[in-house]
Amino acid sequence: MHLKLFVLSASSVVLxxxxxAALDKTLDIHKALQGAGLTAAIAxxxxxxxxxxxxxxxxxxxxxxxRAITADVVDxxxxxxYISQQQRQQEAEQILGSSERTxxxxxxxxxxxxxxxxxxxxxxxxxxxxxxxxxxxxxQEQIELILQCYAKGITGKNKILKEVWGVSAGSSQSYRxxxxxxxxxxxxxxGESDEQ
Amino acid sequence: MRAMYLANYFVAGxxxxxxxxxxxxxxxxxxxxxLCLLAAIAIAWCLSWLLDFSLSKLxxxxxxxxxxxLISGLGMVLIxxxxxxxx
Numbered sequence: 142m143h144l145k146l147f148v149l150s151a152s153s154v155v156l157x158x159x160x161x162a163a164l165d166k167t168l169d170i171h172k173a174l175q176g177a178g179l180t181a182a183i184a185x186x187x188x189x190x191x192x193x194x195x196x197x198x199x200x201x202x203x204x205x206x207x208r209a210i211t212a213d214v215v216d217x218x219x220x221x222x223y224i225s226q227q228q229r230q231q232e233a234e235q236i237l238g239s240s241e242r243t244x245x246x247x248x249x250x251x252x253x254x255x256x257x258x259x260x261x262x263x264x265x266x267x268x269x270x271x272x273x274x275x276x277x278x279x280x281q282e283q284i285e286l287i288l289q290c291y292a293k294g295i296t297g298k299n300k301i302l303k304e305v306w307g308v309s310a311g312s313s314q315s316y317r318x319x320x321x322x323x324x325x326x327x328x329x330x331x332g333e334s335d336e337q
Numbered sequence: 338m339r340a341m342y343l344a345n346y347f348v349a350g351x352x353x354x355x356x357x358x359x360x361x362x363x364x365x366x367x368x369x370x371x372l373c374l375l376a377a378i379a380i381a382w383c384l385s386w387l388l389d390f391s392l393s394k395l396x397x398x399x400x401x402x403x404x405x406x407l408i409s410g411l412g413m414v415l416i417x418x419x420x421x422x423x424x
């Protein structure tokens with residue numbers, strides 16, 4: 142296509158200049174030859190111009206395509222980078238959530254273990270076996286306080302509950318809990334007082 | 338490539354004015370006719386320079402493009418007729 146374009150361009154110039162400059166004016170047909178040459182030159186120039194214009198338009202389309210492909214690639218890279226960042230963030234959030242759940246499970250297990258220990262203490266105290274071994278430090282401290290109350294001459298249940306647990310007689314939940322705990326500790330208190 | 342097609346159209350315009358000169362050289366009547374045509378083209382060219390803003394709006398092209406067209410047209414006339422007269 143380029144060769145055709147250059148040949149047409151060159152021939153248009155040649156057909157324009159040559160009949161005017163190099164043709165022998167003594168010839169009878171030189172005017173007709175000039176006219177034919179000029180007409181052919183115009184045709185060649187216009188054809189070459191059309192071909193060049195088509196080529197220029199195709200080049201522009203190719204440039205637009207390449208720019209669009211480049212923009213598409215850039216957009217793809219940016220999207221993948223954004224998605225990978227989102228994935229990393231989600232993974233990090235999942236890891237943090239699982240650690241929180243692990244902490245919750247550990248706390249739940251601790252509460253279950255404490256409940257089981259309390260149940261075991263109650264069962265052991267009911268059967269009279271392994272009672273002192275499973276008492277907690279706080280319970281032993283409460284036994285000590287109860288014994289001190291006994292030593293001071295305080296023997297009433299409500300007074301002991303008031304002294305040791307700080308609750309007054311009534312129907313509150315704290316009073317009932319303290320009462321249950323006192324009744325639970327009572328055999329150990331007796332055992333301790335027997336030992337002393 | 339854009340320059341190539343503009344140059345080809347420019348050369349085509351130059352050859353067209355050479356052909357006009359050739360037509361003028363055929364007979365005294367065609368000579369007068371071509372002179373009238375050239376005079377009309379000159380008047381239109383001057384009016385286009387004067388009314389460039391209105392004409393650019395009418396043709397929906399920029400003023401710079403219109404001026405470029407007018408200058409290249411003048412160049413075509415000068416080169417085409419110059420080549421014909423000098424050879």
